[in-house]
Amino acid sequence: MIRTYENFNAVKADVRLLYSDPGVHMALCRYRRPSEDEFFMPRAAITHVQEGEKVVYLNGVKHEMKAGDTLYIPRYSLVYSDIPVRKAAFSAVNVLLEESPALLGEWDDGAFVRGNGHAAGREDAADILGLMACSISEQLELQHYAQSAHMSLSTFKRWFRREVGHSPGQWMIGRRLERAQFLLREKGYRVAQAAQECGFGDVSYFIRQYRKRFGQTPGAVPN
Structure with a gap:
């Protein structure tokens, strides 16, 4: 079941807010149990894996992510995420972006274009x-x-x-x-x-x- 991504998936993860202002929200998300999720992303996001592994399916492309990997997720995307969590917990730093023209301009499927007003x-x-x-x-x-x-x-x-x-x-x-x-x-x-x-x-x-x-x-x- 697809649901809107909110509050860094705090229902399933231990979430520690690292930084927040009107344009950027950053949190450390730690999973101790396996989690399969289908999300609609109302805002752009960046996810950086700190420990463990996860599979992200985005825009028809499968991304097998491990510690050190980073992925940009455009706004309005549907994201399918599978976090296995075997022996050790999984953790990632997730950043939500408001995408105002002053911050980023327009991103579309990973390409950078100026704001359109x-x-x-x-x-x-x-x-x-x-x-x-x-x-x-x-x-x-x-x-x-x-x-x-x-x-x-x-x-x-x-x-x-x-x-x-x-x-x-x-x-x-x-x-x-x-x-x-x-x-x-x-x-x-x-x-x-x-x-x-x-x-x-x-x-x-x-x-x-x-x-x-x-x-x-x-x-x-x-x-």
Whole structure:
């Protein structure tokens, strides 16, 4: 189940706040038990492993991280994290970034670009994208999200494209396909099972979209 990342996952980790100001929040997070999580990241983040190992699946790429490794996570990402915690505890320094233009400009999938002047809409965008990400397995119409944002459907589509850079339909399908790829590769799901779990009611449509995005059918994904 996908949920919004908040408070450095304090429910599962021992969290010690190291630094905080309006633009940056840094904490040491220590896990003593295994943890598998699916997060929507409303803000950009940097994670640096201090001890132990974890696997992070981000934007269709698997990152096997160990002590000393650092990963940048763009805002509005869906992150799949697996922390095994064997003999020793796992710990990482996690930094949440507000991403104001004065701090970073615009990051998009790891690329640095200057701010585009739309900072005022980011808090609203994070809330709406969080709602969409957390209901990714449900077959909800865009009208549902437009109503949640108190907009007409046409206004919502224009606003979404301006703030996110894609249409809401494109964004949702992309995130569903990334999650399906994760479930097929890492969790051994069958094609029909992954399609249903990711909100695709039509398996044939799912297979076509998957091939278009990844260049192979979901049945060809190695387990």
